[in-house]
Amino acid sequence: MYNDASKHLYDITILSDNERIKKFLKNKKEQLRMIKYKREEEERRYGGIDKNKRIIDFDIFKSFKSKDIKESIENMEKIYVLDDKDIISIKDVNSALKMIYNELSKLY
16 A cells, blocks of 8 residues: 555665765755755646645655554565665654654754
8 A cells, every 4th residue: 555655765764864865954955945946846747735835744744653554664675675684664764754854844
């Protein structure tokens, strides 16, 4: 059910520990510039996200502690993650999302 989302959540979790990403999340000016580009793209796309919806209100920041999400991530990892050392937990996902949410919240 959440197969595509689980791939994105995996990537977000892994990249949240990247130094360039951490630096970006501390740079409000750069974040606002990127958000502006994303909003422009959303406005042009059919079915895009309402431009008035704050990024911190996106569904991705809702609780991902559900059994379905956890199972989707585990199933995705069985297929795509080749080394056990690269396996992440739902706790890792939630920690990454919380950190990103907290940084983005500072924009509002």
